[in-house]
Amino acid sequence: KQEVTQIPAALSVPEGENLVLNCSFTDSAIYNLQWFRQDPGKGLTSLLLIQSSQREQTSGRLNASLDKSSGRSTLYIAASQPGDSATYLCAVSGNNAGNMLTFGGGTRLMVKP
Amino acid sequence: NAGVTQTPKFQVLKTGQSMTLQCAQDMNHNSMYWYRQDPGMGLRLIYYSASEGTTDKGEVPNGYNVSRLNKREFSLRLESAAPSQTSVYFCASKGPLMPPQHFGDGTRLSIL
Numbered sequence: 001k002q003e004v005t006q007i008p009a010a011l012s013v014p015e016g017e018n019l020v021l022n023c024s025f026t027d028s029a030i031y032n033l034q035w036f037r038q039d040p041g042k043g044l045t046s047l048l049l050i051q052s053s054q055r056e057q058t059s060g061r062l063n064a065s066l067d068k069s070s071g072r073s074t075l076y077i078a079a080s081q082p083g084d085s086a087t088y089l090c091a092v093s094g095n096n097a098g099n100m101l102t103f104g105g106g107t108r109l110m111v112k113p
Numbered sequence: 114n115a116g117v118t119q120t121p122k123f124q125v126l127k128t129g130q131s132m133t134l135q136c137a138q139d140m141n142h143n144s145m146y147w148y149r150q151d152p153g154m155g156l157r158l159i160y161y162s163a164s165e166g167t168t169d170k171g172e173v174p175n176g177y178n179v180s181r182l183n184k185r186e187f188s189l190r191l192e193s194a195a196p197s198q199t200s201v202y203f204c205a206s207k208g209p210l211m212p213p214q215h216f217g218d219g220t221r222l223s224i225l
Contacts, residue, residue, distance in 0.1 A: 004155070034213055043117070043203055044156075046213035089155060100146075100171065101214065103155035 002027045006090055006104035013080055014112050021075040021107045023090030028068050035064050035075050036089040038106070044089060048075070080111045115139050117217035119204050125223045126194045134189040134220050136204030144207040145187035146214060147171075147179060149200040156203060162187055194224045 003026045013019055023033070032051045036044040048057045048064040050073070056065040063076040077084060087108045091101040120135045138145065143164045148156040148171075158171030162181040176198060178190045187206075191198055201221050205214040 009153070036213075041218070043216035043218045044205075044214075045216075049213055091156075100158055100161065101156075103148075103157070105153050105155045 002030075002092060002094060002102045004090060004092055004102050004104035006088075006107050008107060009105065010108040010110075012110045012112065015080060015082060017080050017111075019077050019080055019109075021077070021088050021090075021109070023073040023075070023104055025071045025073075025092050025102075027094070028071050029094065030068065031093045033064075033066055033073050034091050034093070034101070035062075035073075036091065038087045038089060040086075047088075077109075080109075082111050082113050085110050117204055117206055117215050119202075119217035119220050121220060122218065123221045125225065126191075127225055128195060130194050130224075132191045132194060132222070134191075134202055134204075134222070135186070136188065136217060137186045138204075138206040138215070139185065140206060140208070140215065141184070142206035142215070143184070143209045144214075145181065146205040146207075147177075147187070147189045148203045148205065149173065149198075150203060150219070151200050159189065159202075196224050198222065199224045 005024050007022045034049045035047045050057050050066040061078040066073045087106045089106045090104040117138045146161040147159040150156045157173050160179040162168045165184045180188045201219045203219045204217045207214045
């Protein structure tokens with residue numbers, strides 16, 4: 001059974017810092033890995049998706065990397081801003097019917113002005 | 114753009130009551146999903162529907178039933194609510210080829 005772990009569970013940083021969020025998974029036979037953002041009281045918004053054949057994806061100040069063999073992914077946020085405060089969730093998809101996602105518990109990020 | 118719409122947004126039930134959570138998407142997506150989110154545990158899949166007319170169990174299906182009414186709508190029913198089903202429920206949908214899944218804003222359900 002696939003298990004996804006995110007470290008740290010919570011993180012508080014001053015504005016402007018570069019930061020790294022970590023995600024690990026136990027079964028390397030994944031189809032893709034996604035990073036989501038969740039604001040309080042809201043649903044999930046997809047940030048980046050990395051296919052199993054890819055090593056990284058970038059979108060603006062966000063960069064996600066994938067090392068499938070070691071079962072790890074990192075989300076790098078450059079020059080953090082207060083608006084980045086949210087919970088970040090990592091999820092992996094196996095090559096199965098329905099493309100079901102297995103989620104980590106999330107990292108709750110607060111960026112202080 | 115409505116995307117994925119869930120109703121109601123909040124609900125309080127007593128143990129043993131029944132309830133149906135509604136979900137509708139306007140993106141012509143084939144696949145739809147129901148998740149629950151509990152503190153510190155991420156999201157767990159309850160049921161999914163890969164296409165209209167089909168439904169399959171996810172990781173935590175016990176105590177729930179689903180109906181894929183048509184391509185747009187996918188409902189989740191609690192026949193006899195239990196306090197352990199207190200959670201935030203999310204519906205999601207996905208197109209036929211690539212991810213990602215698109216999520217609704219959730220239904221916050223408390224069972225007393």
